[in-house]
Amino acid sequence: xxxxxxxxxxxxxxxxxxxxxxxxxxxxxxxxxxxxxxxxxxxxxxxxxxxxxxxxxxxxxxxxxxxxxxxxxxxxxxxxxxxxxxxxxxxxxxxxxxxxxxxxxxxxxxxxxxxxxxxxxxxxxxxxxxxxxxxxxxxxxxxxxxxxxxxxxxxxxxxxxxxxxxxxxxxxxxxxxxxxxxxxxxxxxxxxxxxxxxxxxxxxxxxxxxxxxxxxxxxxxxxxxxxxxxxxxxxxxxxxxxxxxxxxxxxxxxxxxxxxxxxxxxxxxxxxxxxxxxxxxxxxxxxxxxxxxxxxxxxxxxxxxxxxxxxxxxxxxxxxxxxxxxxxxxxxxxxxxxxxxxxxxxxxxxxxxxxxxxxxxxxxxxxxxx
Amino acid sequence: xxxxxxxxxxxxxxxxxxxxxxxxxxxxxxxxxxxxxxxxxxxxxxxxxxxxxxxxxxxxxxxxxxxxxxxxxxxxxxxxxxxxxxxxxxxxxxxxxxxxxxxxxxxxxxxxxxxxxxxxxxxxxxxxxxxxxxxxxxxxxxxxxxxxxxxxxxxxxxxxxxxxxxxxxxxxxxxxxxxxxxxxxxxxxxxxxxxxxxxxxxxxxxxxxxxxxxxxxxxxxxxxxxxxxxxxxxxxxxxxxxxxxxxxxxxxxxxxxxxxxxxxxxxxxxxxxxxxxxxxxxxxxxxxxxxxxxxxxxxxxxxxxxxxxxxxxxxxxxxxxxxxxxxxxxxxxxxxxxxxxxxxxxxxxxxxxxxxxxxxxxxxxxxxxxxxxxxxxxxxxxxxxxxxxxxxxxxxxxxxxxxxxxxxxxxxxxxxxxxxxxxxxxxxxxxxxxxxxxxxxxxxxxxxxxxxxxxxxxxxxxxxxxxxxxxxxxxxxxxxxxxxxxxxxxxxxxxxxxxxxxxxxxxxxxxxxxxxxxxxxxxxxxxxxxxxxxxxxxxxxxxxxxxxxxxxxxxxxxxxxxxxxxxxxxxxxxxxxxxxxxxxxxxxxxxxxxxxxxxxxxxxxxxxxx
Numbered sequence: 001x002x003x004x005x006x007x008x009x010x011x012x013x014x015x016x017x018x019x020x021x022x023x024x025x026x027x028x029x030x031x032x033x034x035x036x037x038x039x040x041x042x043x044x045x046x047x048x049x050x051x052x053x054x055x056x057x058x059x060x061x062x063x064x065x066x067x068x069x070x071x072x073x074x075x076x077x078x079x080x081x082x083x084x085x086x087x088x089x090x091x092x093x094x095x096x097x098x099x100x101x102x103x104x105x106x107x108x109x110x111x112x113x114x115x116x117x118x119x120x121x122x123x124x125x126x127x128x129x130x131x132x133x134x135x136x137x138x139x140x141x142x143x144x145x146x147x148x149x150x151x152x153x154x155x156x157x158x159x160x161x162x163x164x165x166x167x168x169x170x171x172x173x174x175x176x177x178x179x180x181x182x183x184x185x186x187x188x189x190x191x192x193x194x195x196x197x198x199x200x201x202x203x204x205x206x207x208x209x210x211x212x213x214x215x216x217x218x219x220x221x222x223x224x225x226x227x228x229x230x231x232x233x234x235x236x237x238x239x240x241x242x243x244x245x246x247x248x249x250x251x252x253x254x255x256x257x258x259x260x261x262x263x264x265x266x267x268x269x270x271x272x273x274x275x276x277x278x279x280x281x282x283x284x285x286x287x288x289x290x291x292x293x294x295x296x297x298x299x300x301x302x303x304x305x306x307x308x309x310x311x312x313x314x315x316x317x318x319x320x321x322x323x324x325x326x327x328x329x330x331x332x333x334x335x336x337x338x339x340x341x342x343x344x345x346x347x348x349x350x351x352x353x354x355x356x357x358x359x360x361x362x363x364x365x366x367x368x369x370x
Numbered sequence: 371x372x373x374x375x376x377x378x379x380x381x382x383x384x385x386x387x388x389x390x391x392x393x394x395x396x397x398x399x400x401x402x403x404x405x406x407x408x409x410x411x412x413x414x415x416x417x418x419x420x421x422x423x424x425x426x427x428x429x430x431x432x433x434x435x436x437x438x439x440x441x442x443x444x445x446x447x448x449x450x451x452x453x454x455x456x457x458x459x460x461x462x463x464x465x466x467x468x469x470x471x472x473x474x475x476x477x478x479x480x481x482x483x484x485x486x487x488x489x490x491x492x493x494x495x496x497x498x499x500x501x502x503x504x505x506x507x508x509x510x511x512x513x514x515x516x517x518x519x520x521x522x523x524x525x526x527x528x529x530x531x532x533x534x535x536x537x538x539x540x541x542x543x544x545x546x547x548x549x550x551x552x553x554x555x556x557x558x559x560x561x562x563x564x565x566x567x568x569x570x571x572x573x574x575x576x577x578x579x580x581x582x583x584x585x586x587x588x589x590x591x592x593x594x595x596x597x598x599x600x601x602x603x604x605x606x607x608x609x610x611x612x613x614x615x616x617x618x619x620x621x622x623x624x625x626x627x628x629x630x631x632x633x634x635x636x637x638x639x640x641x642x643x644x645x646x647x648x649x650x651x652x653x654x655x656x657x658x659x660x661x662x663x664x665x666x667x668x669x670x671x672x673x674x675x676x677x678x679x680x681x682x683x684x685x686x687x688x689x690x691x692x693x694x695x696x697x698x699x700x701x702x703x704x705x706x707x708x709x710x711x712x713x714x715x716x717x718x719x720x721x722x723x724x725x726x727x728x729x730x731x732x733x734x735x736x737x738x739x740x741x742x743x744x745x746x747x748x749x750x751x752x753x754x755x756x757x758x759x760x761x762x763x764x765x766x767x768x769x770x771x772x773x774x775x776x777x778x779x780x781x782x783x784x785x786x787x788x789x790x791x792x793x794x795x796x797x798x799x800x801x802x803x804x805x806x807x808x809x810x811x812x813x814x815x816x817x818x819x820x821x822x823x824x825x826x827x828x829x830x831x832x833x834x835x836x837x838x839x840x841x842x843x844x845x846x847x848x849x850x851x852x853x854x855x856x857x858x859x860x861x862x863x864x865x866x867x868x869x870x871x872x873x874x875x876x877x878x879x880x881x882x883x884x885x886x887x888x889x890x891x892x893x894x895x896x897x898x899x900x901x902x903x904x905x906x907x908x909x910x911x912x913x914x915x916x917x918x919x920x921x922x923x924x925x926x927x928x929x930x931x932x933x934x935x936x937x938x939x940x941x942x943x944x945x946x947x948x949x950x951x952x953x954x955x956x957x958x959x960x961x962x963x964x965x966x967x968x969x970x971x972x973x974x975x976x977x978x979x980x
Binding site for chain 1: 375376377380381382384385387388389392393395396398399400402403404406407408410411413414415417418421422597598599600601605606
C-alpha cells in the first residue's frame with residue numbers, strides 16, 4: 001500500500017459519511033468536556049483529552065480498515081471470528097470483575113472489552129457465510145447455520161453478563177439474512193417465532209423476577225436504586241426544552257444527579273440533549289441517519305456479496321447502538337448500558353466503531369462504477 | 371480484478387426497506403424526544419428545580435421602636451456566630467466520616483476560641499440530616515475578642531466563617547417592658563404562597579407593641595435559592611431576593627414621663643397611666659413590678675420563665691391595662707355627672723352626712739364616722755363623702771349611673787393598641803340577675819355610687835375617665851402608635867388619633883364636677899392635697915378600696931388627676947395595691963409624676979404638646 005494508493009482511496013470516500021463521522025466525534029469530545037465541567041475555575045475531568053486520543057487512534061484504525069481489501073477481510077473472517085470467540089472464553093475464565101460482571105480483559109497495557117470486537121467479527125463471519133451459501137435453495141439449513149454462528153458469541157456475551165450487548169446482535173443478524181435474500185416466508189416465520197417467544201419468556205417471569213432480570217441485565221449501571229439514572233436522564237433531556245440550556249450550562253451532571261460515571265459514557269446523549277435541546281437531539285439523529293444511509297449506499301454499490309452484507313450488517317450494528325442508546329436515555333427502552341457510537345467516552349468501542357466504519361467505507365471506495 | 375457485480379433489483383429493494391425501517395426507528399425515538407423536550411418540557415424543568423433547588427427564607431431586619439422624642443426603646447444589635455460550611459468539610463464515604471471531620475474542626479475551634487463547645491455530636495448529625503445545605507452555627511453571640519482570635523487563624527480552618535445575626539435590644543429595659551413587650555423565636559410557618567425548605571432565625575412579637583404591631587415591625591422576608599448536589603450539600607446560590615426591612619415605630623410614649631411614673635411608683639406593686647386628654651396619646655404606662663425583656667432574647671431560659679411565672683407579684687402582668695379593680699371613690703365624679711344630668715341634684719342640693727346612712731334596716735357608714743355635716747356636691751367631692759353620693763345615686767337611679775359609667779368608657783376595653791386589655795365590669799340589673807339570680811337593690815346602687823361592689827375598672831380606663839372630666843365630657847381613645855417610618859424613609863408618617871367622643875355634658879354640670887375635683891387637690895382640706903405641686907393648678911380624686919380576706923384586709927389606693935386645670939394636657943390614673951389610703955399613699959405618687967411631667971415640659975427643645 002503506497003501513500004498514493006491510500007490517497008486515491010481517501011478521495012473516493014463518501015464525503016457525507018466522513019463529514020457526519022467527524023461531526024459526531026467532535027460532538028462527543030465537546031460534550032464529554034461538558035460532562036466533566038464543574039464550573040468556572042474548577043478543573044475539568046480529563047476524559048475529553050483521552051477521548052481525543054482515542055478519536056485519533058480511531059482515525060488511524062479507520063484508514064487502515066479502508067485500505068484493507070474486502071476480499072482479504074473475507075478470507076480472514078473465520079480467523080477473526082475464532083479469535084474473538086477465544087477472547088470471549090478467556091474473559092469468562094480470566095477476565096476482570098468490574099461491578100459484578102466479567103467484561104474486561106487486560107490485554108496489552110489497557111483494558112479491552114472483547115465483546116466489542118466479537119460483534120464486528122460475528123458480522124464479518126456471517127457476511128462470509130451468507131455470501132457463500134446457496135441459501136435460496138436451502139433456506140432452513142442456512143438459517144440454522146446462521147443461528148449457530150451468531151448464537152455462540154451471543155451466549156458467551158450474555159453470560160458475562162452483558163445481555164444488552166448480546167441482544168444488539170439480534171436485529172443485526174435479522175437485517176443480514178434479510179439483505180442476503182432469504183425468502184420472505186422464512187423471514188416472516190423467524191419474526192413470528194421471535195415475537196411469540198419474547199413476550200412468553202417475559203411473562204413467564206413474575207414482577208419480582210422481572211425486576212431481578214432488569215437488575216441482572218446490568219447490575220453496574222444502577223447503583224443508587226432502580227431507575228435512578230433513567231429518571232435523571234429523562235429529567236435532563238426534558239428540562240433541555242426545544243433549544244437547550246446552552247453549552248456547559250447543563251446542571252444534571254454538574255450536580256451529580258447524572259452520576260459522573262455514566263454522564264460521559266452511556267448517558268452522554270442526555271448531556272447533549274440538556275444543553276442543546278430538541279434541536280440538538282434531532283441534529284444527532286440526523287447525523288446517525290447519514291452514517292447509516294451511507295453504509296446502505298456502500299452495500300448498494302458493493303462489488304461483491306460479502307462487501308454488501310458486511311456493509312449492511314456493520315451499518316445496522318452502528319444504527320442499533322444509536323437507537324438503543326438514545327431510546328434508553330429517552331426512557332423508551334430499559335437501561336442496558338450500550339454506548340453511543342462515536343460520541344460516548346470509551347476506547348474499545350471507539351476503535352471497534354472506527355474499524356467498522358472503515359470497513360464500510362472500504363466497500364464503498366471499491367464500488368463499481370454505475 | 372473480477373468484473374464488478376451490480377446489485378440485483380430485489381437487493382436494492384431490500385436495502386431500501388432496511389433503510390426505511392431505520393428511519394421509522396429514528397422517527398419513534400424522535401417522537402419520544404419531542405414528547406420529553408417540547409410537549410412536556412415544563413414538567414421536567416419543574417422536576418429539575420424541585421430536586422436540586424432549596425428555598426431559604428431570610429428574615430428581614432425588624433423595625434425599631436422609639437419614644438415620641440426619638441429615644442430608642444427597641445433596637446437591633448449584631449451578634450456574631452461561628453458557622454461551619456458543611457459542603458467544605460464533607461468527606462467521601464459514610465456520613466460519619468463527615469461528622470468526624472466537623473468534630474475535629476470543632477475541637478480545633480474550641481482550642482482557638484478558648485470557649486467550650488455548644489453543640490454535641492448528635493446536633494451535628496441532626497443538622498446533616500435536616501439542614502444539610504445550611505451552615506451549622508457552632509457558637510452563637512461571640513464577643514469581639516473571640517472573633518479577633520478566630521480571624522488570625524481563619525486561613526488555617528477552611529469551612530469556617532463568621533455569620534452575623536440580629537439580636538433585639540431593649541434600651542429602656544424594664545422601664546417600658548409592658549408597653550414595648552418582647553420578641554421570641556418565631557415558629558416557622560410554611561404558608562403555601564411562599565414555601566421554603568429552611569428558615570433563618572426569625573423573631574415574632576410576643577407581647578406589647580412588639581406583638582400588636584408585629585406585622586409592621588417584621589417587614590417581608592427575603593429568600594435565597596440554594597442549589598444542592600445529589601448528596602444534598604450546597605453547591606452555590608442561584609438567586610437571592612433581599613428582605614424588606616420592617617417599619618420603625620414612633621410611640622406616643624414619652625420615655626421621660628415613663629421614667630418619672632416608674633420612679634414615682636418606686637417598685638411598689640401598682641400601675642400608673644398618663645394620657646394626653648386632648649388626643650389620647652399614652653405618655654406613660656407603667657406596671658410594677660416589671661421584668662427585663664433583654665433576658666428574653668433570643669429565647670427565654672426555662673428557669674427564668676418559671677421564676678417569672680411563679681412570682682406572686684406577677685411581674686409579667688400588665689396591671690395598667692389588664693388589671694381590673696374596684697375604682698372606689700375615684701368613680702364618684704361619674705356618679706356626680708349622672709346625678710347632675712338627671713336633674714337629681716343641683717349645685718345647691720345639700721344632704722346632711724351624720725357619718726352613716728340608713729338603707730332600710732341597714733346602716734352604712736361613711737368613711738368619716740364623725741360625719742361631714744351638710745354637704746353640697748362640690749364639698750362632697752372634696753371630702754369624698756359617701757353619704758352624699760348614696761343620696762345622689764338613689765335620686766338619679768342606678769340606670770343613669772350605669773349609663774354615665776359606660777359613656778365614660780368603663781365596662782369595655784378602651785381600644786388602646788395593646789393586647790390583653792381587660793374590659794372591667796359595670797354591673798347593671800341584667801348582670802345582677804345573671805350573676806346572682808337576684809333583683810337589683812338599693813344597696814347595689816349605693817355600692818355603685820362609691821365605686822365599690824362589683825364595679826371593676828382598669829387604671830387605663832380610669833385615666834380615660836380623668837381625661838373625660840378634664841375635657842368636660844369629651845372622651846379620648848388611648849393610643850400608643852404615633853408614627854410609622856417605612857424602610858428607606860427619613861421621616862415618620864404621623865398616625866392620626868381617633869376623634870374625641872363628645873358626651874354632651876351640660877357645661878354647668880361639667881364645671882361643677884371639675885371644680886369639685888380641683889378642690890380635692892388645691893383645697894387645704896382636700897383629700898388629694900398631697901398631690902399638689904408648686905405653680906400648677908391640678909384637679910383629682912382619690913379613692914381607697916378594701917380587698918383581701920377579712921383577717922388580712924388591705925387597701926388598694928387610687929387617684930385620678932388632670933392638670934393644668936384650665937387647659938389640661940395630662941390625665942393621670944395611679945393605683946397602688948397596698949396603700950394606707952388614696953389620699954395619704956397615692957397622692958404623693960401623683961405629685962411626683964406631676965413634678966416629673968412639668969420638669970420635662972420645662973426642658974429646652976421639647977415640645978410640650980407633642
